[in-house]
Amino acid sequence: MTSVDDDVFDRQKRVRGWNQDALERSRVLVVGAGALGNEVLKLLLQLGARKITIVDNDSIVKANLNRCVFFTPEDAERGTLKVDALKREAKRLFPQADVLALPKLIEQLPESFYDGFDCAFGCLDNLGARLHLNAFAYGKVPLIDGGTTGFLGKVQVVDAPSACLECGLAKRDYKLLWLKYSCTGDEIDWLNPKMPALPTTTSVVAGMQVEEFLKLLFSQAEGAPKDMLEAAAEHSLVGKYLLYDALRREARVFEIPKRKTCPVHG
Ligand SMILES: [Zn+2]
Known part of the structure; x- marks a missing residue:
């Protein structure tokens, strides 16, 4: 017995509306293997997601x-690729998971790459890559985008026909587009300081990103309870932007607001 x-x-199966099968069957894309990518991957693996691609x-x-x-400090000494370290640790700690590591810029992957995923997590540190992901994922896979700077965090969910990341951009953001932010120190415009980043804000934002994925996934599954459907419908972040302070x-x-002149779907 x-x-x-x-x-x-x-213990998680005891949560009302939980659907472990849907989670284990899901195919998930994590774009960015920095702070948010580490934390989102950790949560997905702990929850039992198995098919995860990291770019x-x-x-x-x-x-x-x-x-x-x-x-690890050894990774920093050797300059290990971030995706290789994530694949290695996922295999060590969660051997049932099937993690595919792609050491590429998201801009190098074709549009067909996005077919078949249930969700894409934006865990990027620069606006250019974010907007690329937004444009290519739109209409193909829901995008749950996260960002942090110091004590501030943001989560935005895009699921066509909702508004997208580009709909919400102010003119100021287009100027920032050309400034490359990076948590490694490479290719940083010398006029710009490195982005302030905290593990605490990272955990909160990554947690909210993964929770939004669970709500989307579970509410679409057969037999989802009424309160899960209501939460997904009335309190989802699809087409919305959450700012955490x-x-x-x-x-x-x-x-x-969905912008009629948006270059992604206008
Ligand atoms: Zn748009």
């Missing part, structure tokens, strides 16, 4: 170690 304590996922062409440096749970301990949600 097996005890409930022998099932890794027993990033960057190498590990010491300054990554304060907020990237899967990277840890100092004020508040999270505000803004509706993003």
Whole structure:
């Protein structure tokens, strides 16, 4: 006789509306293997997601170690590729998972690459790559985009025909587009400081990103309970932007109007 304590996922299966099968069957894309990518991957693996593709062409440096749970000081010494370290640690800690590591820029992957995923997580540190992902994923796969700077975090969910990331861009953001932010120190415009980044904000934002994925996934599954469907319909972040401020301990949600002249779908 097996005890409930022998099932890794027993406690989460007790959550109303939980659908472990849907989670284990899902195909998930994580774009960016930095702080948010580490944390999103950790949560997906702990929850039992199995088919995960990670894209990033960057190498590990010491300054990554304060907020990237899967990277080691040896990785920073050797300059290990971020995606290789994630695949290695996923295999060691969660052997049932099938992690595909792609050491590429997201801009190098064709449109057909996005076919067949249930969700894409934007875990990027620069606006150019974010907008590329937004444009290519739109209409193909829901995008859950996260970002942090110091004590501030943001989560935005795009699921066509909703507004997209580009709909919500102010003119100021187009100027920032040309400034390359990076947590490695490479290719940084010398006029711009490195982005301030905290592991605490990273955990909160990554947690909210993965929760939005669970709501989307579970509410689409057969037999989803009424309260799960209501939460997904009335309180989802699709077409919205959540701004989290840890100092004020508040999270505000803004509706993003769909822009008729948006280059992605206008
Ligand atoms: Zn748009």
